[in-house]
Amino acid sequence: MVLHAAGEQLRLDEVPAPEPQPGQVLLRVAACGVCRTDLHVVDGELPNPKLPLVPGHQIVGRTDDGRRIGVPWLGWTDGACRYCVSGRENLCESARFTGYDLDGGYAEHVVADERFCLPIPDGYDDLQAAPLLCAGLIGYRALRLAGDAERLGLYGFGASAHIVAQVARHQGRRLFGFVRRGDEAARAFVLELGCEWAGASDELPPEQLDAAIVFAPVGELVPAALRALARGGSVVCAGIHMSDIPSFPYELLWEERLVRSVANLTRRDGEEFLALAPQVPVRTEVEVFDLEQANDALDRLRRGEIRGAAVLRV
Ligand SMILES: [Zn+2]
Numbered sequence: 001m002v003l004h005a006a007g008e009q010l011r012l013d014e015v016p017a018p019e020p021q022p023g024q025v026l027l028r029v030a031a032c033g034v035c036r037t038d039l040h041v042v043d044g045e046l047p048n049p050k051l052p053l054v055p056g057h058q059i060v061g062r063t064d065d066g067r068r069i070g071v072p073w074l075g076w077t078d079g080a081c082r083y084c085v086s087g088r089e090n091l092c093e094s095a096r097f098t099g100y101d102l103d104g105g106y107a108e109h110v111v112a113d114e115r116f117c118l119p120i121p122d123g124y125d126d127l128q129a130a131p132l133l134c135a136g137l138i139g140y141r142a143l144r145l146a147g148d149a150e151r152l153g154l155y156g157f158g159a160s161a162h163i164v165a166q167v168a169r170h171q172g173r174r175l176f177g178f179v180r181r182g183d184e185a186a187r188a189f190v191l192e193l194g195c196e197w198a199g200a201s202d203e204l205p206p207e208q209l210d211a212a213i214v215f216a217p218v219g220e221l222v223p224a225a226l227r228a229l230a231r232g233g234s235v236v237c238a239g240i241h242m243s244d245i246p247s248f249p250y251e252l253l254w255e256e257r258l259v260r261s262v263a264n265l266t267r268r269d270g271e272e273f274l275a276l277a278p279q280v281p282v283r284t285e286v287e288v289f290d291l292e293q294a295n296d297a298l299d300r301l302r303r304g305e306i307r308g309a310a311v312l313r314v
């Protein structure tokens with residue numbers, strides 16, 4: 001399924017299978033998760049994607065000799081810049097990203113640099129494993145950057161939050177979930193996932209929060225989350241794109257509150273999270289689409305209609 005120009009529907013194209021270059025592995029794709037970032041790429045909210053482009057960066061595939069491998073968003077780094085050499089390859093200035101700079105997994109085959117591929121834990125079928133590869137591991141990085149916060153707020157209950165909630169409960173944190181006002185199905189889902197309170201995103205929780213993670217791409221949620229924080233608390237923005245953040249009084253930031261973003265992932269994040277997931281154990285809830293239904297999956301994600309994570313079956 002190929003993006004030819006931002007803002008257009010993906011097209012089902014017949015193209016030659018990609019040829020692996022030295023260091024790359026050729027995979028037959030079994031499943032590919034649909035991420036909100038794919039939507040930002042398709043809608044033209046992220047600059048300069050490769051075009052034409054095969055989107056998708058939560059790829060579960062198999063090599064010719066039957067090994068099962070995961071391909072995440074971070075597809076290549078230079079290994080030499082100041083960020084790479086200081087253990088921050090997620091910030092590499094020359095990084096190439098799967099399904100953005102490199103063709104991704106909305107396809108029958110994909111090639112990937114084997115150094116950036118990840119092991120898929122046993123006990124997950126292909127469809128359930130796919131959302132671990134971005135929703136899970138970037139969510140995990142966001143959770144790590146929230147520090148040791150005991151009272152954690154989650155804003156926006158999509159694929160990532162539904163995984164992070166399980167990990168955070170496993171770590172013994174107390175959870176407060178925020179959804180769109182009036183979305184009763186989302187509120188019920190939030191409570192099922194172990195939040196002790198679920199409310200609308202413009203509501204204040206019954207207690208102040210030590211940290212909040214904002215998954216929804218909605219700038220208004222940043223001051224809303226700051227308002228819910230205790231002194232010294234953090235707001236972590238987990239998405240790659242967000243609408244503008246409205247101005248807010250300095251008193252919301254005062255008392256050492258912090259606003260920060262999370263960008264991409266390191267291979268270490270991936271290895272840590274994929275080792276942790278089966279211990280929790282994280283159970284992913286997936287809505288499955290056939291490859292040629294990728295546009296439907298993106299439309300449903302855009303409208304906020306996916307419960308858990310959308311995954312393409314290839
Ligand atoms: Zn670098």
Ligand SMILES: [Zn+2]
Pocket residue numbers: 035036037038057073134135
């Ligand atoms: Zn993603």
